[in-house]
Amino acid sequence: MLRLLPSQGGRAVRAGVLLVLAALLAGCAPRQLVLREVADALATQGQAPEDDLGLARDAAPFYLKLSESVLLADPGHLGLVEAVAGGLTQYGHAFVAFEADRVASQDARAAQRMRQRAARLFLRAQRHALAALQLHQPGITAALAGSTPPPLQPRLVGVAYWAAAAWGSHIALSTDQPEVVADLPQAVRLATLAFAQQPDHGDGALAALMATLEAARPGGSLLQAEAWFQQAARIAAGRQAGVLVAQAETLAQPAGDRARFEALLREALAAADAHPSLANAVMRNRAQWLLDTADDLF
Helix, strand or coil: CCCCCCCCCHHHHHHHHHHHHHHHHHCCCCHHHHHHHHHHHHHHHCCCCCCCHHHHHHHHHHHHHHHHHHHHHCCCCHHHHHHHHHHHHHHHHHHHHHHHHHHCCCCHHHHHHHHHHHHHHHHHHHHHHHHHHHHHCCCHHHHCCCCCCCCCCHHHHHHHHHHHHHHHHHHHCCCCCHHHHCCHHHHHHHHHHHHHHCCCHHHHHHHHHHHHHHHHCCCCCHHHHHHHHHHHHHHHCCCCHHHHHHHHHHHHCCCCCHHHHHHHHHHHHHHHHHCCCHHHHHHHHHHHHHHHCHHHHC
């Protein structure tokens, strides 16, 4: 379901950065032009394929810090905003929050520290994405507090997806903070605006996010969440393990339906094996861990 940040070409990016810095120091090009070229390169790097989970984990901090630094100088670059917000959100899920889940039974304090760190990463991603949305569609963030925000500009769907995903993730790890939880309706409205423009965004990722948020919100309809998960599955066409893992954790596990829970996770394993990618590698690890710990969950 998630497109995780790559690490392939890390040395090339470092070399490119050094060349750019040299050009800036020598006055060989206008600063804004060079920054735009670097932003374009980093945004493209964020879409490169990678299926080595360890390599991605090790390279991610450098990529994210570099991208964030360039983004501060060019905050309107939508491709880079999407790469940074998506990268922070995915790093938080794949390498911080998941590790917290894994160690929670042995070290509850360490798990809590990891979850607090993941929450900060999600908040950081949310702020980057919301700032870009406000820049390109002034008034949109304030309008989310109302019941009928204006339609989202189609070109902002990707950034809105990551804003809503990061927002929902931050809320999920901040249930002891009522002022944070109170923002859930705004995250739902933002995801809904994006869904209205492009329901198939992210190969089913946006539809799965709609389902997850629907199940999480007070008064949410599990039937509607199920319908959105089915739509996400149709869009993904067996390519995205994350859609299946999300469905297992969001609907099957809370319902106590172990048979369906395990069936969905086995489907996720098969999808990850049939369609290698970094996102599927992450979801394969989670699916296998959930299967291995099913006795503790039911």
